[in-house]
Amino acid sequence: MTAPQTRPVRTRFAPSPTGFLHLGGARTALFSWAYARHFNGCFVLRIEDTDVARSTPEAVQAILDAMQWLELQADEGPFYQMQRMGRYREVIGQMLDQGTAYHCWSTPAEVEAMRTRARALGTKPRYDGTWRPEPGKTLPPIPAGVQPVVRFRSPLEGVTAWDDLVKGPIRFDNAELDDLVIARADGTPTYNFCVVVDDWDMEITHVIRGDDHVNNTPRQINILRALGAELPIYGHVPMILGPDGEKLSKRHGAVSVMEYERMGYLPEAMVNYLARLGWSHGDDELFTREQFVAWFDPRNLSRSPAQWDPRKLNWVNAHTLRTLRPEDLARQVAPRIERLGGTCGQVDLPAIMALLCDRAETLEDLAQAALLFCEIEPPVDSALRSEVLDAQALERLEAFREQASALPEWTSAALDALIKACLKQWGIKMPQLAIPLRVAITGRRQTPAIGAVLALLGRDTVLQRLSAQRDQNGRR
Missing domain, CATH: 1.10.8 (Helicase, Ruva Protein; domain 3)
Known part of the structure; x- marks a missing residue:
């Protein structure tokens, strides 16, 4: 399997607290956690909360609750990006000094005009490098009243490539990558930059995440190289699709991890099922958390999207319940x-x-x-009682009550024997006694085995409810 190189394995899960932890995020956390556990490494939890407008304390807590419910304990963290702003600004200052980043005074409207011109020429819409310093280049005069952004000086030639843990070799032409903004005009750093500094400072060796991040990876690799940092190994996991083959969304049902806790699923079952969404170990469908960690090999991660199947989850959960x-x-x-x-x-x-x-x-x-x-009192369904509890049924229930009250032992076996004796004595089939018993005592037509139900309800409750039927019939 893909083993650590020269450094101890350190993986991370880095959600943004702009909502609940969804199933795709939980699976990413699970795979990152399992990889670290398999190699006796370190699993880091990082909260990427720089989107101040959308991040909320409630969403942070929802992520922490979901991680705790799934028992994906972090070895370090949670770390919060908003608490690391000083570090990001320090690194940006160093890059400006070293010439790997530069100030750009182009306004958003001017950048959009550049993109429009590029589209008209049939080329990729991008920033045109107006403020990128080059030998012998004269930069425009700095406009008054405009706060600059900071852009990364991306390489103009060559390729950025990596051997992805899941997808295999991936390469991007650097000519396709423009000089991305790493700090906004108000000084706040951007997502791709914060991720790079965090992975660098936290010595992350393996990044396992959704394949919606593939396009971010060459940019992050180039920034890491500009910083002289050692690169992590990347693995991009395909998305989870709904039962209809479309991207999993709210219309497919509950997608919040904690919503599944509310609905009564077990964390062991959820871990088992999530693990099988895009990963396999032979034909094994059911396994323990310990087996999953021992078996986890990213070479067995699928390159194709996984499909969410609620029926399969129910099957796994039912099996886990019975263990x-x-x-x-x-x-x-x-x-x-x-x-x-x-x-x-x-x-x-x-x-x-x-x-x-x-x-x-x-x-x-x-x-x-x-x-x-x-329930203190069984539900009352007048229509059902009228249908089932006719005069003959009530007469049999009273006879059963009299015999049941004399039982020396109130056990499932003794009650089953009494029911069989009554059926033989009265020359009737089981439904002719069992259904009236169920309706009279529980208010339901269907229950588990009637003898076991009566035994668990207890002598006093059963006899009292049968007496109530007798008394009610006497008042009619």
Whole structure:
């Protein structure tokens, strides 16, 4: 696999806090984290918050919460770019002194006019180098009242190339790259410059990020070379597409990582599923976090976009649910039950989880299903009760109640045996007793195995609800 060169491996995840952490960003963080862990390296978290107009403390917290939920612990950071402004200005000053950067007094309107002229000539729209110092060149007079930007003096000839961890060899003609702005007129540094200084100062050895950054990479490489810095190894991961093959977006459903936490997905399952979006280890679909780290090899990252499949995520999550102990499930599901209005104090929640987990795909599914046992009163559906609980059904329920009240043990096995005995005694099929029992006791036509449900609800609750049906029928 691609091994570290001469330096200890140091990777980074550097999101912008202009919104929640989306799934593509979470996958990038996961791959960067796994690469560092595989080589016993360092994983750095950096918050690129220089977009003051759009960055918010809430978005920063959302990123930190998502990283914590996914258990992608950073070894260093979080570092914040806004706290490093002095360092960026220091490096810009050095570049101006060394001639690798220069002041440019062209206004935005003038630069746009340059681009318009280039388009008319059929060439690439770009800044034309008006203020770029060259030997023997006379620069225009400095205009009054105009604050200059600072531009990087990009090489005019040759190519900028690298061997991408994911995509293989990539090259750009330097003639296609204009002198980008590295500091705005108000003095604030720009994205591509801040990234370079951060990667340099933090000694980042491997940059794994989305392939929407490919066009930024030659610019960043050239700035690093101008600074005399050692280059990191780059790997650009293709985007995640929605089920319809289009770019993943809000219209495909929840795209915030923490929205999936709210919906009841497990972090272990999300890590497992995200890892398989663009990476593979043979035919393995299900694996632990530890196996993923041990197996992670960027040569097995796909060059093609991955496709988000909610059904596959549900399958992975359902499998992960069933690997947890009932006690662990109960601890995670209890707060969800209470948010739904249920109460967990008088029930054997681990036993309920053991009964329900084979039918559930998410923690929220489990919470919803557990209300069967955790609601103080079963839901009332008058139409369903009228349909199912006719006179004959109520007569059988009363007979069942009398026999059930005499059971020496209130267990699933004892209740199953009683139900079978009643079916034989009355010459009826299971639905003719089980459905009325379900509706009378739980308010639902469908539940898990009725004997297990009655056992978990408890003798007092079952007998009380059957008596209530009897009394209600007597008042009709």
